[in-house]
Amino acid sequence: MADKTPTESKAPFATRIDPTKEGLSQEQINFxxxxxxxxxxxxxxxxxxxxxxxxLAIGALVMGICILAERSSVNTRWLHSIR
Incomplete structure (x- = not known):
């Protein structure tokens, strides 16, 4: 049952039309x-x-990194001032 191949469809499918090769009217070209x-x-x-x-996502990530870096440096300065 699984080895059956699908039959070919007789329905046409979309193809790209080259306006320079096809004999199209000006109305068709404009469309x-x-x-x-x-x-x-x-x-x-x-x-x-x-x-x-x-x-926006990249900006938020950069802002988050900057805020964490600033907090880290503030905490480090505070710890050094205690000693």
Missing amino acids: IRQVELQQWQKKTQKLRTRNVVTG
Whole structure:
């Protein structure tokens, strides 16, 4: 039962259209450009969000390290002043 191979589908799937090789009308070319622009905008928005989140995380990590280092140096100075 597990060794059965799936049959080939007769349904066509999406292929990239090259506007320079295909005989497309100006309306079709404009539609393709519009769709590609929307895809780029969606992708760049996701990247921008991810970059902001990554930057905030790195900033929080650096601030945490700085605060711990400052506390450590303050505690060390305090211990040396007692002696």
